[in-house]
Amino acid sequence: MKYSLLLVALISATSLMAEETVMAKNTGLNEATKNIKVCPECTKVESIREVQFVESKSAVEKVLTEGQDIRISVSGQGVAPMNTASPAQAYALAKRAATADAYRLIAEKVKGVRIEGQDLIKNMMVQRSTIRTSVNAMVRNANVVETTFKEGLCEVEMEILISHSQFAQ
Amino acid sequence: MRSRDGNLNFSLSICSVVFLLLSLSTLQADEYLISYRYVVKDATLYNETLHIAKAMKKCVGNPQKELILENNNEDDLKKIISANSIEFIEYLQKLGLHIKHEEVTKKFINKSTTILTLKTTCFEVDFNDNFARIIALK
Numbered sequence: 001m002k003y004s005l006l007l008v009a010l011i012s013a014t015s016l017m018a019e020e021t022v023m024a025k026n027t028g029l030n031e032a033t034k035n036i037k038v039c040p041e042c043t044k045v046e047s048i049r050e051v052q053f054v055e056s057k058s059a060v061e062k063v064l065t066e067g068q069d070i071r072i073s074v075s076g077q078g079v080a081p082m083n084t085a086s087p088a089q090a091y092a093l094a095k096r097a098a099t100a101d102a103y104r105l106i107a108e109k110v111k112g113v114r115i116e117g118q119d120l121i122k123n124m125m126v127q128r129s130t131i132r133t134s135v136n137a138m139v140r141n142a143n144v145v146e147t148t149f150k151e152g153l154c155e156v157e158m159e160i161l162i163s164h165s166q167f168a169q
Numbered sequence: 170m171r172s173r174d175g176n177l178n179f180s181l182s183i184c185s186v187v188f189l190l191l192s193l194s195t196l197q198a199d200e201y202l203i204s205y206r207y208v209v210k211d212a213t214l215y216n217e218t219l220h221i222a223k224a225m226k227k228c229v230g231n232p233q234k235e236l237i238l239e240n241n242n243e244d245d246l247k248k249i250i251s252a253n254s255i256e257f258i259e260y261l262q263k264l265g266l267h268i269k270h271e272e273v274t275k276k277f278i279n280k281s282t283t284i285l286t287l288k289t290t291c292f293e294v295d296f297n298d299n300f301a302r303i304i305a306l307k
Binding site: 077078081093094100101107108135136140141142 | 207209212213214217255258259262263264265266267268269270271272273274275276283285
């Protein structure tokens with residue numbers, strides 16, 4: 001009998017404690033919401049953050065709109081073959097390869113890349129992993145801005161100006 | 170008696186002769202079919218082909234931007250292009266190239282192939298004593 005009374009007393013005490021903590025949490029939340037509503041600076045900060053987020057998003061994704069041009073610049077790299085007759089030939093061949101790379105980069109940026117991945121897993125282990133990427137595009141009016149040739153590596157900086165009218169139908 | 174305005178018949182005949190000469194000079198422009206393709210494998214030039222052939226029938230198309238190449242009384246387009254290959258290939262690149270790129274990564278080893286192609290295009294070539302004017306027709 002004594003033990004049962006003690007148990008009842010303990011249960012009631014714990015329930016009371018729990019109610020108090022819930023009340024305290026609720027009041028804290030209310031205070032916090034009150035603070036948000038009352039404090040104008042906090043709302044300002046939030047709005048600034050939102051603006052910054054929108055700005056950063058727009059900086060990443062450029063959208064071609066009417067009356068606005070987008071300049072895309074890339075840097076392609078090419079290497080001269082091992083068996084060249086002269087340094088001039090090596091330069092010419094490396095430049096050709098670098099130009100192709102730059103064209104490919106422009107095509108990737110403008111049109112996009114198709115990616116296919118295939119993984120073969122056997123007995124919880126990767127047996128074979130293959131990634132295939134492909135680009136198919138047509139590029140015209142690309143301009144070579146700068147060409148540098150250093151230690152067998154040729155770099156071609158290329159840019160293209162894209163306007164809305166080119167894509168309008 | 171001659172009028173103060175000059176001889177109208179004489180001036181008309183001169184104009185007609187000039188017009189005839191101009192039309193003859195435009196008729197002299199030859200038309201060529203040119204295709205260009207080059208392959209780059211693993212950032213190194215692998216293969217390059219430039220095919221030039223005289224057109225057997227009249228080409229139809231809008232004239233594009235012209236290219237003027239140096240010429241020393243030559244009327245062979247292949248020789249003129251081989252002497253000014255860099256300028257000509259840059260001109261072809263400006264006209265627009267089709268890009269086909271494929272890349273395969275197997276066991277962290279990457280292999281890439283890029284093919285740039287100019288499909289067979291008609292060019293109007295006007296040979297002069299010191300220069301040759303090349304105009305693409307598209």
